[in-house]
Amino acid sequence: MKAFKILIPILVSSTLILFSCSNRSNFQSKKEVQEIKKQEWAIVIHGGAGAMAKDKMTPDMDKQYRDALSDALNTGKKILEDGGSALDAVEKTINRMEDNPLFNAGKGAVFTHDGKNELDAAIMDGSNLAAGSVVCVTDIKNPISAARKVMTNSPHVMLSGAGASQFAKEQGLEIVPSSYFYTERRFKELQEILKNEKMGTVGCCAFDKNGNLAAGTSTGGMSNKKYNRIGDAPIIGAGTYANNSTCAVSATGHGEYFIRWTVAHDISALIEYKGLSLKEASDLVVMDKLVKAGGSGGVICVDKLGNVAMPFNSEGMFRGFATADGKAGVYIYKDEK
Ligand code: ASP
Numbered sequence: 001m002k003a004f005k006i007l008i009p010i011l012v013s014s015t016l017i018l019f020s021c022s023n024r025s026n027f028q029s030k031k032e033v034q035e036i037k038k039q040e041w042a043i044v045i046h047g048g049a050g051a052m053a054k055d056k057m058t059p060d061m062d063k064q065y066r067d068a069l070s071d072a073l074n075t076g077k078k079i080l081e082d083g084g085s086a087l088d089a090v091e092k093t094i095n096r097m098e099d100n101p102l103f104n105a106g107k108g109a110v111f112t113h114d115g116k117n118e119l120d121a122a123i124m125d126g127s128n129l130a131a132g133s134v135v136c137v138t139d140i141k142n143p144i145s146a147a148r149k150v151m152t153n154s155p156h157v158m159l160s161g162a163g164a165s166q167f168a169k170e171q172g173l174e175i176v177p178s179s180y181f182y183t184e185r186r187f188k189e190l191q192e193i194l195k196n197e198k199m200g201t202v203g204c205c206a207f208d209k210n211g212n213l214a215a216g217t218s219t220g221g222m223s224n225k226k227y228n229r230i231g232d233a234p235i236i237g238a239g240t241y242a243n244n245s246t247c248a249v250s251a252t253g254h255g256e257y258f259i260r261w262t263v264a265h266d267i268s269a270l271i272e273y274k275g276l277s278l279k280e281a282s283d284l285v286v287m288d289k290l291v292k293a294g295g296s297g298g299v300i301c302v303d304k305l306g307n308v309a310m311p312f313n314s315e316g317m318f319r320g321f322a323t324a325d326g327k328a329g330v331y332i333y334k335d336e337k
Helices: 002-034 059-081 086-098 143-153 161-170 184-194 255-260 263-274 278-293
Strands: 042-050 119-125 130-137 158-160 202-207 213-219 240-242 247-253 297-303 316-323 328-333
Touching: 042 059, 042 086, 042 247, 042 297, 059 086, 059 202, 059 316, 059 328, 086 119, 086 143, 086 202, 086 213, 119 143, 119 240, 130 143, 130 161, 143 158, 143 161, 143 213, 158 161, 202 247, 202 297, 213 240, 213 247, 240 263, 247 255, 247 263, 247 278, 255 263, 255 278, 263 278, 263 297, 278 297, 297 316
Parallel strands: 130 158
Antiparallel strands: 042 202, 042 316, 119 130, 119 213, 202 213, 240 247, 247 297, 316 328
């Protein structure tokens, strides 16, 4: 009887252990099946969100934007196809858009209330959660490259203003007179077409052949901004975030909302803690939470399987994607794709 009393709990607990193990392996194998990479590589970009009504865009301007998006996309696509890193793809793709006066980043950045250009940028490596960012810089030609140097060559995450410029100089990055960012023709042209809409921030997220994710965002911020205002783009978790275990996100829109709703990290957290898909998570944040809050804009994102999503709640968002299965496209308006 005594032996029986001892034997029963042992039998019960070992059955439970066996049951839970077999359940776990079932669960794991299902998860593994779900987690097979869908794409060998993937890239997604944005060039800002806003009220770009079709009737206000001339056919020539429309073409210029689509060509510029394709050009940037192809830069990153080539890097990823050749087996390059997600980080290189993000930096070089954003460099192309920073150098193009069509976008509100690098050359072509919007103007502050005082008639200056103050630029913000951030980059994040999803493989180790390293991140770098520069804010309120006025003379670094390519702020996204400075952000990458902050990430790799400094013990810090964020550098601002004159200190960021000094660091960029020491790192051998190209410094330009602040007049470099002034493009009168483009400025007037854009103001006319976009009616002072604060858009044109650029961003890129990439997923490479090694399964690494990276995200980057570069911007002149919101036009007419005052007092060294800083938006969401250079704030890790707000406008920029990457984590290999979930996704990479770059945002564009009304920064004050994206900061308070920690948009980029919220999308990652919904995937991590709630098990939502990339589409479900990004739609919930952009099309529901932000809409209810009154925060206009959108995000581009790619997950650890190579799925991409590009939701936005504004009239349009300059955007594009390319994946290893040969699918690709660039879009501007809501009713496309
Ligand atoms: N999010 C940027 C900012 O608030 C602006 C934009 O994306 O248009 O600085």
